Amino acid sequence: MYTTEIKHIGVFTSGGDSPGMNAALYAIAKTAEAKGIKVTGIRKGYEGLIDGDFTTLKSHDLQKKVQRGGTMLKTARSKRFMEPEGRNKALQTLLTNNIDALIAIGGDGTFRGLLAFSELCNLPFIGIPGTIDNDISGTDYTLGFDSAVNTAIENIDKIRDTAESHNRVFIVEVMGRDSGYIAIHSGLSTGADAILIPESGKDFIYLLDKVKGYNSEDAFLILVSEGDEIGAELVASKIREINANIDLRIARLGHVQRGGNPSAFDRVLGIRMGVEAVERILSGAKNKMVGFLNNQLNLTPFDEVIKQHQVKEELQELLKLFSK
Ligand code: F6P
Numbered sequence: 335m336y337t338t339e340i341k342h343i344g345v346f347t348s349g350g351d352s353p354g355m356n357a358a359l360y361a362i363a364k365t366a367e368a369k370g371i372k373v374t375g376i377r378k379g380y381e382g383l384i385d386g387d388f389t390t391l392k393s394h395d396l397q398k399k400v401q402r403g404g405t406m407l408k409t410a411r412s413k414r415f416m417e418p419e420g421r422n423k424a425l426q427t428l429l430t431n432n433i434d435a436l437i438a439i440g441g442d443g444t445f446r447g448l449l450a451f452s453e454l455c456n457l458p459f460i461g462i463p464g465t466i467d468n469d470i471s472g473t474d475y476t477l478g479f480d481s482a483v484n485t486a487i488e489n490i491d492k493i494r495d496t497a498e499s500h501n502r503v504f505i506v507e508v509m510g511r512d513s514g515y516i517a518i519h520s521g522l523s524t525g526a527d528a529i530l531i532p533e534s535g536k537d538f539i540y541l542l543d544k545v546k547g548y549n550s551e552d553a554f555l556i557l558v559s560e561g562d563e564i565g566a567e568l569v570a571s572k573i574r575e576i577n578a579n580i581d582l583r584i585a586r587l588g589h590v591q592r593g594g595n596p597s598a599f600d601r602v603l604g605i606r607m608g609v610e611a612v613e614r615i616l617s618g619a620k621n622k623m624v625g626f627l628n629n630q631l632n633l634t635p636f637d638e639v640i641k642q643h644q645v646k647e648e649l650q651e652l653l654k655l656f657s658k
Contacts, residue, residue, distance in 0.1 A: 340615060341371060341372060342373075342434050343366055344383070345373060345374070345375055345376065345391065345407075346376035346407060347359070348411075348412070348439070350441060350592060351409050351499065352441075352476070352479075353403040353466075353592075353596035353597070354464065354596040354601060354603060355407075355594075355604065356396065356400060357596060357604030357605050357608070358437075358462055358604035358605070358607055360400050360476060362609075363393040363610025364396075365608065365612040366612055367393055369616065371612070374388050374389075374390065375390065377407055380410070380415035380420070380424065381412045382487070383428070400601055400604075402596075404593065405439075405658045412447075415447050421451055428455075434458075435457060435459070435460070436457065437462065441465030441470065442470060447610070449621075458615050458618075458621070459620060460614055460624060461622070461624070462477065462624055464478060465478060466509050466592055467479070467515065468507070469510070469515065470639055470643055471634065471639055472623055472625040472639050473623070473626050473627055474625075476627050478600055479516070479599055481600045482509070482591045485520045485594050490506055490555070493555070494555060501553065502553060502554075502582065503545075503548070503555075503580055503618060504553065505569055508520055508556065508591065510559045510590070512532050512533050513532065513643065514533050514559040515530055515645055516559065517559035518531055518556045518650075520557060521557035522653075522656060526555045528540065528555075528556045529557045529634060530556070530558045530562045531645060532559055533644045537566050540658060541556065566584050578630075604627070619633060622636065623635075623639045
């Protein structure tokens with residue numbers, strides 16, 4: 335059963351952009367139009383919410399953006415929204431513009447913002463997990479993670495070509511903030527010799543043991559997550575302590591992982607989550623995130639969402655096996 339009170343939904347993307355955000359925006363506009371509900375796009379995340387930086391969202395225009403990475407609504411990490419003054423101003427903007435409900439697409443910072451904002455008023459807020467880091471509780475996949483891993487492996491495969499030609503050790507640093515998901519998925523997919531992630535302390539010892547047996551007759555690929563406490567530089571210096579003559583290079587994949595066309599998986603996930611977000615708002619849900627857990631869409635309350643989400647135990651076990 336639908337609530338009849340919702341006539342106008344505001345939507346924004348926030349934090350680091352991720353491939354699939356545009357697909358979600360398209361689905362939100364399409365679903366709302368089908369139900370006769372107005373959708374307003376809020377530009378630059380919470381910043382646009384504070385300043386009333388709005389744009390009209392039409393599914394016809396967004397349809398052509400499904401294939402594009404980034405976010406056509408632009409995004410930002412807002413310091414002002416972290417302060418009560420910023421949140422009060424944002425609430426005034428919502429009320430003045432008769433926005434009845436909000437959908438936010440972003441990562442853990444976005445959900446912390448939503449949680450704080452929900453304590454200020456009684457409007458329905460729904461979130462969609464959009465970040466390449468896959469570090470959100472309540473979903474097996476965040477929007478953009480699959481695309482980022484595909485971009486990472488495409489580049490790591492290329493690094494392997496040159497590494498094998500020179501019999502070099504390559505340390506490849508991937509993104510992921512405090513989560514090792516990108517590192518473990520891209521490392522397993524590219525046959526890396528070692529994968530270092532923040533969640534696992536012992537992996538460095540395995541790595542050093544393995545390097546001792548390295549005979550410089552092949553490539554040796556080490557994947558390091560940017561959040562790993564050891565870090566690429568220290569790994570390099572420890573390896574040089576074992577063998578000062580080792581031919582070693584460091585490659586940081588950086589922001590290339592955030593851009594590019596979304597994978598088919600992220601496009602469809604974005605569309606499914608976008609439709610679900612509008613449907614759930616109309617059914618009376620509030621202060622929850624639409625996730626994709628155990629192969630189906632689900633809802634998780636914001637305070638659960640922001641709990642730390644670590645690489646699953648089962649994957650960490652795989653890492654031990656493949657690092658040996
Ligand atoms: O959260 C997404 C992410 O790309 C992280 O993997 C990375 O640590 C961070 O954002 C980089 O942020 P910025 O683009 O602000 O440098």
